Amino acid sequence: MRGELNELQALFLKDFPFAYYIHCLAHRLELALISAAKEVCYVHQFFSKLTLIVIVVTVSPKCHDQLRVAQASNVANLIANDQIVTELCQGLMKTGKSFTYHLIDRLIRLVLTLPVLTVTIERSFSAMNIVKNRLRNKIEDEILTNCLLIYIEKIAERFDTDSIINEFYDIKNRWSQVEEKKNVHTKETSELVPAAKDRTFKAPENNAFGQSFRDYDIESERQKSVEEFYKLQHINQTYDFVKKMREHYKKLDKAEMSIWECCELLNEVVDDSDPDLDEPQIQHLLQTAEAIRKDYPNEDWLHLTALIHDLGKILHLPQFGELPQWAVVGDTFPVGCAFDEKNVHHKYFKKNPDSKNPAYNTKEGVYSKGCGLDNVLMSWGHDDYMYMVAKENGTTLPSPGLFIIRYHSFYPLHKEGAYTHLMSEEDFENLKWLHIFNKYDLYSKSKVLVDVEKVKPYYQSLIDKYFPAKLKW
Template sequence: MRILAENQIDLLDPSELLRPEPTFADKNPSKFRDYTVDAADPLKERVRQTYRQMHLNQTVDFVMGRRNRWLKFNTMKMTVREALEKLNDLVDESDPDLDLPNIVHAFQAAERARLEFPEHDWLHLTALIHDLGKVMAFYDEPQWAVVGDTFAVGCRWGDSIVYREDSFVGNPDGNNPKYNTDYGIYQPNCGIDNLLMSWGHDEYMYNVLKHNNTKLPDVACNIIRFHSFYPWHNGGDYKHFEAPEDAETKKWVLIFNRYDLYTKSETVPDIESLWPYYQSLIDKYLPGVLEF
């Protein structure tokens, strides 16, 4: 697989995008994203409970309230490096694959993108900062409103959402005829970017980038916005909302997810030695103090 230019990629079988080479992963690919229920396993139970709270509480009203709270960008000011270093103290409670600070995962993903596509420095930085919106967890936002897979609210929940069978029980939108049909509040083929997404780090960081006038290309911002929307780009749900331009977004997200998912391991990169290179990218695409 090769990227020919920023807006052109060789046509690929989507299954190839999700199939890592042996060098991508330290374990069998089938062992990633294991959401089986096992009450005796503390990690599995932590993950399940995080999604249970997410699926119970993420409603249209909740999402609108969080957007009103966070998209004023008046919570904190910090550089990209300062925000990344805060992630030293965050372990993602929704992640069944890694129990290490999030900054480790950020550098793992960035280094894999850099190795495969050394000429596309914007992709390296995108991988480094893709989870930066998780800083919300340090400012009184519960992890179920920060981490994990995202989904559209205001319409019927996708069938492939993890724990879908029973985790939405009690969510009032499921009984609201405005929100519980296939189209809900939307129109056919309205475009994925016009969906109201469950609140979390993806949507927040996308808006942080736009608010701070990033020089990253739009495709990078879209990768960050939809990288956790697994029910769409991996599960096949929500296709009835797709517009023609969404094919390009999905293609890039699938490429990126090779770095996001399959690089997770206990191998910790030498972060200090990598800072000079990544600081140069920060200075190029997202410099200075940002408003979060």
């Protein structure tokens, strides 16, 4: 802001007192670094001496040439280091460690993208200088805008429209956005649309009983049993009950078996809280896993998470305590704080002893805002049990996988948006994956059964990858 446009910010504020001045991202980062550096004595001294060195070098041609030679070697080293950092970033993603060490992954991405971002911004200023040079320094804003639009269009001629569409077409979760555009353009690209339809999961309108999914208001015999289930659950799931169950089952002394053996046990379980399906649970697991596998072929941890997310329902079987259904299945919710009205059949919480305890009936209860869901006790059931089994047996599933296992029945959160005040930053990141998973968990239920023996070898390979051969339950 020098020369004829000096104090441009002041001129704007004079005419528009409510205007807010914002630096571009690169400049804001630079200003933040400068401000922070001034507070550190050694850093401030370093840059002061560096400024002096730059002045000395620039006035001496000999020093300038020597610096150029040294800089050439330094640039080669930087390129080599950048390749190492790039390989590290790719390695974190391929191994799934980017979810475990998400802050390190974010830092590496910042290191890799910041130079590109800065160059992109400076390139835009360079483009403006081509149009508004010293000979045309007094060009009016309207003419300048029109000239820049023409210049941008000139650059855009290098790109083929179909290549842009195809690039978006190949990105997951964007099939619906691209499908209409591809029909408008060339005949060749429109032929790809059926493939997109095949690979995109579309939620059916009705469940296996011909009714809307998760509709708890329709009058039917099954709906009556579902409501009775939630009545018992809401009355009996207390803070003390959950602590007692966690203390009892964390011993993991009920059985020792493999993941697949546990899957086969689920043939004996039918979920009374589910208004959408009455098939054996192993079919629901495979239906969910296969639907995700079709749309997310590279996320094998998500395939396995879908397969095992309901294994905790074995708590209903005699050898695992034969807990009543209200202590095994159904929507989950936090205990130790007020019961949110977005819980299904909320009216039955009035008979829960915790609702009369002053320590438990405030919004935060025994917790604090932003404490993180890891520090919150959830109503006891198959979600928390399976999460406990996976953690204690040393699974290598990434953080989003464990989050899905523990909170996939937490519908008041991921469907209604309740209890977000208890979430941490990591919880919000993992919630994105839970939203993806939930669509398949809820809408893949059908009467069309999966051939278990056909898909078993694939899922057994994933079990071997992420779990030990035998687990304690």
